[in-house]
Amino acid sequence: MTTTTTETVPVTGAVGTAHTRIEGRDKVTGAARYAAEVPLAGLAHGWLVGSTIARGRIRSLDPAPVLAMPGVLAVLHHGNAQALESDYASPMGKPDPALQLFQHDRVPYAGWPVALVVAETSEQAREAAEALVVEYDEEPHDVAFAAGRPEAYVPAGPAHSPSEAGKGDLAAGLAASAVVVDEEYTTPEEHHHPMEPHAATAYWAAGRLEIIDGNQGSIYVAQELARLFALDPSTVRVRSEHVGGGFGSKGARPPQVAAAMAATVLQRPVRVVLTRRQMFSLTGYRSPTIQRVRLGADPDGRLRAVDHEGLNQTSTVHEFVERSADVPRAMYETEALHSVSRVIRLDVPTPTWMRAPGEAPGSFALECALDELAARCGLDPIALRVRNEPEVGPLSGLPYSSRRLLECFEEGARRFGWAGRDPRPGVRREGRWLLGTGTAAASFPTLAGPSTAAVTAEADGDYTVRITAADIGTGARTALTLVAADELGVAPDRVRVRIGDSDFGQAMLAGGSAGTRSWAWAVTLAARSLREQLALGGSIPPEGITVRSDTAEALAALPRRERHAFGAQFAEVAVDVATGEVRVRRMLGIFAAGRIVNPLTARSQLVGGMIWGLSMALHEEAVRDERWGSHVGADLAGYHVAANADVPVVEADWVDDPDEQDPVGIKGIGEVGIVGAAAAIANAVWHATGVRHRHLPIRPDRVLTAGAGDLG
Known part of the structure; x- marks a missing residue:
């Protein structure tokens, strides 16, 4: 059957009006399936075993007693696990060694995965994992995060935004200031802990590695796993339709790797779910920070100098920078500005992005220091900020x-x-x-990242949008429906948005507050092109008419701005x-x-x-x-x-x-x-x-x- 198109009357105003979540009923009734809930025949369950020491080596690990326990199918560890690739670079940078599961006997921090026990049921896997005896050669460890440690260093940072930057003469600015604030501010280690724990299910089907998990960017996870296991990217598919929160923690993590390893060995589906306690060690966190802020101002509160120094911890195996000192680079006018982030390596898990990385702890220090300056100058805190409002970027000079x-x-x-x-x-x-x-x-x-989207005019008169977006609780699926409906000139109930499937192609991950902006851009371009094509007339075949967009060129053409x-x-x-x-x-x-x-x-x-x-x-x-x-x-x-x-x-x-x-x-x-x-x-x-x-x-x-x- 074919359908003849008719000219549509644009329906405007969906964007900007309140709409309940499209998947809301499914979520509250339990119809929405999360990573640990998808039923699969022959499903086995894996349980990760974490190290009980903070630094050292595995002296011995005997799986024989555990393998004799009821339901136990396998014990993977550094003595029998398949080799993984490590010499590669992904869009997110160098691979995190935490993904190189069971490749050696070294232990760099407490909770480091040393084995995976796989059994017929989750209860059997947990009992066996707790019974596994691992002996270590323990070494002295260091987890003391403190200011003034000589090991702290300034990481390189990207070329467009180095870890240390500034303008003007800071020392002269502070010396000439009538009022100076010079204080230290600290924030503790903080954890994401989304409602849905990290989980992944892996299986092989028709020569493809299939992963069902909760993540913030299915295409990124698929690409990471393909590199890690030395697979053709087309043979790895990652699906993540529903995600119960992420906040920066749900990227490629040990559960996906462990599940894929076990599924390959056993040739059956394997699911790995983390406990809350394991999430403290295996899914990243916000590093503690120690920040020194120095503000120099005239008696009327006009800033002459701003110095913001930040220190965070990272692991000994992977570098992560919590760039708290970046905040003043775009905030207030000043003659002299210095901003630097430093890092110290400790025997701790690697931190990661967590909601407003850098800005959340950095704003605490800078905005409290501004309040102190206002009090010392006898100014209202809002009046102080008005007095130091910049016309262009304080560091970049860009409009x-x-x-x-x-x-x-x-x-x-x-x-x-x-x-x-x-x-x-x-x-x-x-x-x-x-x-x-x-x-x-x-x-x-x-921010925005290059993204692709496909929009199909279906033979039944509705439209389907396919994009590798992730709805981690933000309502992105609903927002994209409204964007597509307005661009197509139809009511939102005529648009179906499918997300969370790496087969849909390259798209920005859900992070940096850039997800909906990036995806909506791609959906808009595809929908606009499809609407123009349909306006030429003709019929829609049974398979529909599909138009695909790519925003890479449009983003590259954006003029530089703050x-x-x-x-x-x-x-x-x-x-x-x-x-x-x-x-x-x-x-x-x-x-x-x-x-x-x-x-x-x-x-x-x-x-x-x-x-x-x-x-x-x-x-x-x-x-x-x-x-x-x-x-x-x-x-x-x-x-x-x-x-x-x-x-x-x-x-x-x-x-x-x-x-x-x-x-x-x-x-x-x-x-x-x-x-x-x-x-x-x-x-x-x-x-x-x-x-x-x-x-x-x-x-x-x-x-x-x-x-x-x-x-x-």
Whole structure:
């Protein structure tokens, strides 16, 4: 059967209106299948065994007793595992040695995978894994992260953004300044812990390695696995239709590699699921940071010099840089600017990207330092930021694509009631509670990656979009449906969007707040081309008419600009003078983050980021026992996160700020919501108590200790 096309009347306005998630009903009813839930015949289960030492070698590992246990099918380890490739470079850089499972007897940190036990059931695999005896030759380890260590070094960084950069004469600027802030700020080790644990199922079918997992970029995982196992890229397929959160942690990880190894050996499907405790060691985390910020200003608060130095830890086997010191490069006007990130190698797992990498901890330090400067200059914190508003990028000198930060502060101050704020700290009180308010700026780069998309006009009159996007909870699937519908000139219910399949081709991963921007660009170009083709008339064959786009050329042609989303964060806190407890009473964030495709899911993203900022400010802290090199309380009972009771009122909104060089006007919203939120809360705690807290989290014991004699 064929269908004759008719000219469509454009349906405009889907983008910018609130739509519930297309897959929402499937998720709440359990119909949506996640990586550990897809049923497969003959499925076996693998359980990873992690090292119990932080540094050394495996002396012995005897699988024989375990293989005799009920249901056990195999034990993979460094003595029998297949060889993997390591001499290659992927789009994400050098391969992480954590993916080189069971290739040697070295142990570089606690929790390093030393074996995989595979059994008929998950329970059998776990029992056998816990029974496996591994003996080690232990070596002295070092997990002590501290300032002033001589081993710290400045990594190279990319050519367009080196780890150390600056302008002007910093020393002269500081010397000439009437007011100087010179303080150290620290943030602890933090972990992603999405609701869906990391899991992967692998099997071979028709000569192809098939992987079902939860990831942030199926094509990237497929390419990594193809290189790792020396396979033709066309023989590896990775599918990830539903993902229960990622936040930067869900890329190529040990579960996919272990499952693929075991599936190859056993020639049957194998599933590997991580426990919460294993996720503390095997899926990355945000490194702790130590940051020194020096600000020099005239008496009226005009900056003369800004110096931001950041230090983070990385493993001894792989380098990761938490570039917290990058934040001032795009924020405030100053004559002299110096920014440097340093790294120290320790016997710890490798950190990774985590929501607003660099910006989240960096904004805490810089925005708290700005608040301190405002107090010393006798200025309102917003007035200080207005006084130092730049016309071009402070370091690059490039024009901004748009910068509506001051509009965010203006609108936020109006809605928050900032004008009635008494600037004096420690003067507002309700019974035993001291009250305070604080603010901070937010920013995050606007990025995009080359992507391809295919849009098909089906014979039944509907349309199908295929793109290797990932919806990690952002509502990307729904946003792309709205974008495609508007470009095609049809109602959203006539568009089906298929994502999360590496067979759909190259596309940007879900990271850097660049996913929806990159994918929407590709979908727009393909839909526009298809609409133009259909306008020529003719019939649609049974297989439909498909048009494919590639945004690489369009992105390469973009003029250089400072492209960022911006925002203003506000918080009100109450501090209990008897217990030191800090309660956040309300938060408000106003953002300038491009055209908002779906206000419903966008507000959810921004609010979620703000709540995470609250969690960062008051709760989150992974503690490592220096004696053993492993975590204390590696679970969600010991690692505290914000709960509903911690967040009574959180509001997020935005000012109009479309990116004129993006076909949809998108900038990106996934990460800017967390930036500055912790600083706003810390600044509010100072306003409530008169005591500065430069070390996160702001625990009750720290409040009582720092405010001893001051809080009564």
